[in-house]
Amino acid sequence: MPLLSLREAIAGHVRDGQSIALEGFTHLIPFAAGHEIIRQGRRALHLIRMTPDLIHDQMIGMGCATQLTFSWGGNPGVGSLYRLRDAIERGWPQPLAIAEHTHAEMAVAYQAGASGLPCGLMRCYADTDLDRARGGRLARIACPFTGAALRAVPAITPDVTILHAQQVDREGNVLLRGIIGAAREAALAARCLLVTVEERVDRLAAPANAVVLPHWLISAVSVVPGGAHPSYAAGCYERDNRFYVEWDDIARQRERFQLWMQEHVLASADHAELLRRLRITA
Amino acid sequence: MPLLSLREAIAGHVRDGQSIALEGFTHLIPFAAGHEIIRQGRRALHLIRMTPDLIHDQMIGMGCATQLTFSWGGNPGVGSLYRLRDAIERGWPQPLAIAEHTHAEMAVAYQAGASGLPCGLMRCYADTDLDRARGGRLARIACPFTGAALRAVPAITPDVTILHAQQVDREGNVLLRGIIGAAREAALAARCLLVTVEERVDRLAAPANAVVLPHWLISAVSVVPGGAHPSYAAGCYERDNRFYVEWDDIARQRERFQLWMQEHVLASADHAELLRRLRITA
Amino acid sequence: MTTAYNADEMMTVTAARQLRNGAVCFVGIGLPSAACNLARRTHAPDLVLIYESGTVGTRPQVLPLSIGDGELAATATCVVSLPEVFAHYLQRGRVDVGFLSAAQIDGYGNLNSTVIGDYARPTVRLPGSGGAPDIAACAREVLIIMKQSPRSFVARLDFMTSCGYLGGTGERRRAGFPGAGPRAVITDFGILRPDAVTEELQLVAIYPGATVDAARAATGWPLRVAPTLETLPAPDPADLAVLRELQAATQAAHARALRIDLPRPAQT
């Protein structure tokens, strides 16, 4: 597990055209890594996330993505992601192909990927319009023992999964604490795993049964304090709920969005500078 | 979640002929509960456990069981379970029908049960003699997306699952700490969940992401200090490895086994008395 | 004594009253979350709240803005992974009440939270399904809270994201769904419930001051009214006070400017 700067980690591991899961369920969203992907100008990415939020709005609006696999794409508690909508509704800045699931389906898909299975199973009762819209992407099968109707969901196996976490120790083991969403499954499902962390410590503050990713599963770790802002890292800092509300105004118009990205994300050499510009840190 | 004596919990919830999973992977094995089942003379039980060990040797040798679903039945690090062998090899004290799996299969079966699915999936490459011996209990199916060969494993849904854990709080929430095996899945898969615990506390010593079973999943909790002995409860007491070695001699002959059970388990009114007889507690 | 109150408050108080103490409730953000937490602070202190972030048995002091605010984890009985909360809790049948909202509902309680217009080229792209179809399928019963308007209460959904009673008259039951479907729809006019036979939603209770005609005008299908239409009481002032206190604390918490004190970088 090499310890790299985030710039090196993204430059070395994320390539145009890949499928990239930046996971985090409201908590521990790898914002800094997404910004670095934008700075490095990656293109034609297939973005994967259960709950794409502001960082995905930004990557999509900046033209990094041509595909999105997701189950809920909004600004949590606020409303729309206007850049995501603009891409789907009007193809701006480019068309975005979507593969849409329910949360439970996507959880099953990640778990299948993490388990080395080509698909996972759910109960199935009736088709919704989502089932009809996506055509053959899901399949009905019958339980060979009971005959019960089941839905097979194809596994998700991202080329790269990127997570944010609280700590890395000297060996490179990573600790996640708090709401974990499908982070563990997304990590194990990936071919390449990148992690940004709040801090490097000698020994993880990891009690029995903590969520720890062993160093030998991880391709690179980058120490990026505040790397989840405006999302949060439990025990380190809170969610910047105010920023989520403000984003509603920033992202509504193309021009204001582009200007904001220019003046904040692109104008900052790295995440530390961005946090200073946003007056989040001193 | 009523707090009952172990005698009341077993009397009220475990009936002849039921399928009963006493889980625990070396750690947190509910020995006290198994002994109480023996004292109450339950019959025709279908016992379920990945790694049936001494407590299952005792229940089988005392005539409680007519079926066993398992994946490894031995005295860990020591050798055979002689009462289990006697039942399978010579039908003593009565024949024992077995349903045998690999560990991975049984983990999938519990997970399917915990997930409300009739079956779960594994990769499948070639049939072993185990596949041939159990005939139609497992089924091959093809992945509807890739065509890959998969094995469907029917869910395990015990009538009753019994676990041992470290703590219960005043609300009835239960904390398990350390090696958890398939305890969580066995708990969620069951129709009725009984738990014995080391102690009752005001507030669980449960950090973020600890393994906690909410009170509303649990039919009864009994406070039984030392209830996992000769297995162990991490943070409370160690595994009595010496007892596991001694069991090899105790269980080898039918008469010595019966005498030992009579003089220890049956002669003790409860687990506290048994531990005193074994000189484990003062 | 009367107290002035707005439609959101009336809906929230009414919805909270639908929840029995001790029920296990899978909650969405917004009005459902407000109603559940009001219930927990009033008549149903032992209500078990599960948010889809995997926070089980949570007792937030302020209402979460997102489904995964730190407050939800810090006050939870346990925090489990997404695969666990959907498989082990919801699909396994451990959830008594699923509490949903949506952009559109039809006369049989089917919901749309995906698109307005055509799916491939939508007029308005909505956030999408999230866990709603899973909750609608598996929770023992479903409560829905939505404001009534001809745009949201429609004769035909633009897109059926989550199943209610499908076409009604037992179609849901025949499809084998484990959950019974929508038990009540709480609106800003009153409460709609499914007819015992046809499963079509009908107005069964109305708020003081609301009229059947206005409710009908706000509904995109010919709204039926139950033979005996109950008039709901005005919100209890005590309930209102608790709700307002909760929302004031919430607004203060969400408006707070964030400052991060970064840890000193470790020597590498």
Next chain:
Amino acid sequence: MTTAYNADEMMTVTAARQLRNGAVCFVGIGLPSAACNLARRTHAPDLVLIYESGTVGTRPQVLPLSIGDGELAATATCVVSLPEVFAHYLQRGRVDVGFLSAAQIDGYGNLNSTVIGDYARPTVRLPGSGGAPDIAACAREVLIIMKQSPRSFVARLDFMTSCGYLGGTGERRRAGFPGAGPRAVITDFGILRPDAVTEELQLVAIYPGATVDAARAATGWPLRVAPTLETLPAPDPADLAVLRELQAATQAAHARALRIDLPRPAQT
């Protein structure tokens, strides 16, 4: 300088030497566990040990008696559930080396740990498969450690619990197994490896003092010998010292009488 040593020690030291530093190793109890922990304390300090109790990256100070001793959890990088360790680690292809033993092995590395005699009415009922078939299928490669005797090295298994090369000559590969199969069988005579074409196990290395004739006499099939038979060195005295220290500490730990100080019962 030479040091006296027994067969178990020779096997354990030889097996340990098969493990490269940094490999991720799924370990069974007994000789595999001893060999892995010896390797970790000598040439392979970064060997990652996974026991099937879900203890990942464990570094026990004494050898565990059971697969789930507290020592394994206390010294692990993390402890995961059984479903996770088998699905997320083993089946997902994260394990480099599976280390197995069994009651019987045949000439193609297939293993029996289920029964001696007939399955329905066995002469000897063995503990059963445990995770061995899963490990044999999914680990990138497999090491086997077993004493050679005509009863254990048999022409035909009483029961095939775990797959080696099946009938040989590519049958395993054609069946699509993700793991390559048994790379070496370490016995009390030396090392057997599969032939590059037929995949039949053949003697490729022998301990000092052991003879081919004796190895053949201890094998239930006509044992082939590699064209160039390596003679293994005697165990390094430093390795032997580490192994003996480990085993002495283990015996002392396992023989210790247990006393439980029960917590004072809480007031109910």
